Structures are given as structure tokens and as C-alpha cells.
Amino acid sequence: MKFLSSLMFGVAICFASATTFAAPTSTLLKTELVRYDNVQIEVNSQGTGPVIVMLPSLGRSGRDYDEVAGYLQAQGFRVIRPEPRGIGLSKGPMENLSIHDFARDVAAVVEHESKDPIVVVGHAWGNFAARMLAADRPDLVRGVVIAAASAGKVPPGSTEKPINAEMRQAIDGAGDMSLPEEQRLIYLRKAFFAPGNDPRVWLDGWHQATHDAQGHARNTTPVDEYFGAGNAPILDLQGEADTVAPRRFSGVLKSMLGDRVQVEVLKNSGHAMAPEQPKAMADAIAKFARAQYAQ
Template sequence: MRRRMALMVPAILASLPREAAAVERKRLERGSGVIEVLAEGRGPLLVLLPSLGRGQEDFDDLAPRLSGAGLRVLRPEPRGIGGSSPLPAGATLHDMAADVAAAIEAEGGGPAIVAGHAAGNWVARVLAHDRPELVRAVALLAAVTGTDIDPEIRRSITASFTLTLSDEERLSHLRRAYFAPGNDASVWLPGWHPEVSMAQRAAAAATTDKAWLRAAERHPLLYVAAAEDAIAAPPSLEELRASLGPRVTRVVVERAGHALVPERPAAVAEALVAFARGLA
């Protein structure tokens, strides 16, 4: 029988200090365009990277919880969203990671805890490979570490951001792929950027090297799993250590699916803050 090893997030830890912090909006000039960066709070640097085809608004609830707990939260907007220029043709995950590296350098060079949600984990891990000196630790939130996804779930992933479908049909796909039963999937009806999704998928496909897959093992690593994740079922600690190295810690968030962050922001914040404080 597989031994279940996890740090469970207690239900009583429902919230963290949430003192309002002013959100700074910055424009970072790059040779290939502009990157919009949101920043708030003071303290050790933590970078948030959103999922496929989604922007930093996904972290609007999470970010103030983190900054209120004493972290400097940096949110570079993905290419093609907000004030960020579109992703250039032929770009790879290395180019996407270079944008994040530039944002960290603009803050003084970190090093930063880099947290990637779902597909954002690819960029976090590539950054750890390409610029390890900028990375203090890596956090993967509901991250896919393998490639074995049910074809019907893959269909629902694409249908979720197919805006020509009715809201009712898209909502059924969001429930199937992203949200645990009973959670409000309608919060993800907006916020999708289909062209960005396709560009990011193309960048991932163009990234043919594989060395970055284990690069995060150079750093302390937190894997935050969603207990009811239909896309990335929670791997055991043994599986994570086999694929990501021996320095990984696992936290399981109950009553959450692959969306995770809008479903259980307090639990995600608690896990990230505890991880950050454990690095001191």
C-alpha cells in the first residue's frame, strides 16, 4: 500500500494577516517588448506565476495574504496579458523564464521564492535551471509533473477557454477539469486569454531540452497538491522525490481541485508562508 505522507493544512488556519498594501504597477522594458509587473509588501521576495492562459488577477486574493504576512510579492504579468507585450513567435519556456528573471533583477536580484501555479510550474523550474542564483526556493502549486492526463480532461481544459462555447457548457468543463465538487467554478468563466494559451503551449512544445525538469532539486522545493485534482492527482512524497529530488516537501489542500488558488486561497497562503519562514 502506498504510504501517504503529507503536511495537511488545518482547517482552523483560515486566514493570515491581511493589512492592505499598496499595489505598485511597473513597466519593465525588455528588448522584445514590455513586461507589466505588480508588486506589493516588504520582506523576502516571492514571485507568483499563473497558469496556462491566465493572468495575475488569479492571485488578487492570495497576494495580500502573502504581503500581509511579511513577504514582498512580485507578479509579472504573462506576455499578452495586461500591459505585457505578446510572446514573440518562436519563443520557448526559456524566454518566458527570462522575463521573470528580468523582473527579479529589477527588484535587486533576489534571490526569490518562485511559485508557479499549474502550467506556471514549467516557467518556475526553467528559471531555476537557467538562473539558479536568482532563485532561493521553488513552490509548485497543483503542478503537473507527468504527461498522463485523461483525454476527456484534456478536452475540458481546452473547452474551458474556448470562448465561443456557451457559459453553461464552459462551466461544465471547468467543473470537470479544475474545481472540486461544491466549489464555485463560475469564478473562472472570465480571465481566460485563448491566444496566450496557444502561444504558451507553442513555447512549451518548442522547449525540446529536458535538463530543466530536475533543475528545481538544487533548491528547497514545496509541492502544494490539491486533494481532488482531476488533472494532476496528488503524487506521493516518494514519487515527488523520485522526480524532483530529495529536498521536496508536500502539502495537501483538501476540498480543492486543479484551480486551487481561487478555491482555497487561505490554505495556499498558509503553506507558502510556512515554507518561506522555514527557509530563514
């Protein structure tokens, strides 16, 4: 019996170690379609528990966050990733869209998924849709995480634009498949990745029609319509080396919205964030989400 007890203890230790250190996976990913009017949204989901909805960057898929979602699932969350129109099986009108339209797509997914308000994460361009969802449908949102996000405004007295022309060229050029790979790598390093981080992981995965539709929406939707994210609590998750949302603008949301905004900075992270620091990104999101669900 003593030998058996020792054996079972050893097995338990091995299992605990494997559970603690195993890399997260998306092997249990479920895909379904949510439809309303003439719009169809592909939704990838995994896990059980409190819901976190993740919205991707400009012209990119929610599958960029496979590793982040795996870590969140391992921490007891259900992760929902709707694909923007034009990506995967998501489709609908693509002309003359506003950020309200993209937020409406997310609202349909949330209503399909949950009867209770959720935490929404918007990375880069996705932060506009996340904040708009909170503004347009406060009944659906208990907290907003904006990750590597341009606030859309600059500090009072500044004459700069939130994103200048040179950086806009790098952002758009990174996903321009007509350009030589070496030029695109230059743009990826400049706009998206911290020094020393490998930008090649984002050479693929760009969707031009979605990029164009989202760009039009950003350019034509007044910032004040989504800036404050309604009255939701906000985690402003910043990359230490982000050149698109640079440190000199890092206090804009906090200064204008006050105590509703928490700020956390991820080291060795640029604008891409998820492929650079997936564990740190997931941990910050999980901590914020647990606090919102505890209220």
C-alpha cells in the same frame, strides 16, 4: 488614570482583533513596467519584506492571486506578480516561444526587483516557467513552490500521459469563449474545481493568445530541461481533488528528486487552488518561504 488605562487597553484589543481578522486586500498594489530587448512585462507588486514571485496558470493573469497575495503581504512578504506576455501591458513576440523565453521574462523582473535570490511560485502551467527559471538562473532562485502542478512525467512503468486527451479538452474548453457558458462550466468543474466549489469565478479572465503561446512552449520544450528545477528546494503543493495533476501521479517529483522535494496536500482543493483555498495556499507558501529565507 485607571479609566484611561482601561480605555487604551480596550482600544488595543479592538485593533488587534481587527488586524487579525480583516480580509486581505490589494489596495496598495503598485504597477510598473520592466523592459528588455523587444519585451515589456507588466509587474504588480505589494508589501515589503522577503520577495515571493508568483506566476499564474495557463492563459490567465496573476490577478487570480489577489487574495493569496493579500494573505502573504499580511504575513510580512513582498509579493511580485509579472503578467505573462499577451496579458495586460505585457507584450513581446508570441510565436514559437519556449519555456526558456517565459522564464527569461521572469528573470528580467527578478533582476529589476532584487539583488538577492527569491522564492518563486508557479501555479499549474506557471510551474514550468518557475522550474525553468531555477534551472536557467539558479543565481536568482532560493526555492520553488509548484502549486497544482503537473510534474511533466508519470511514475516509472506507467503508459499514461501526464495529461490525457480528455482532460486536455476540458482544460482548453474551459477558456474557449466561443463555447456556451454551460459547456464551459462543465469543463471548469471537470478540470479545475473540487466538488462543491463554485467554478463561475473562472468564467472570465482567459487570454487566448497567451494560452496558445504557452501551449506551444509546453509542447515543444523538452521536460528534462526544467524537470528538476536546477538544484533548488521544492514545495510540491497539491490539491486533494486535482484531476489535472491527479493523486496517482502525486509522488513523481518526490520519488525522482528525493529530499529536495516537500509535499503538502490542500484539502477541498482542485486544480484552480487559489480561488478555492486562498488562505491555506498562502499559509503553505509562507511557511516554505520563511524556511528558505532563514538559511
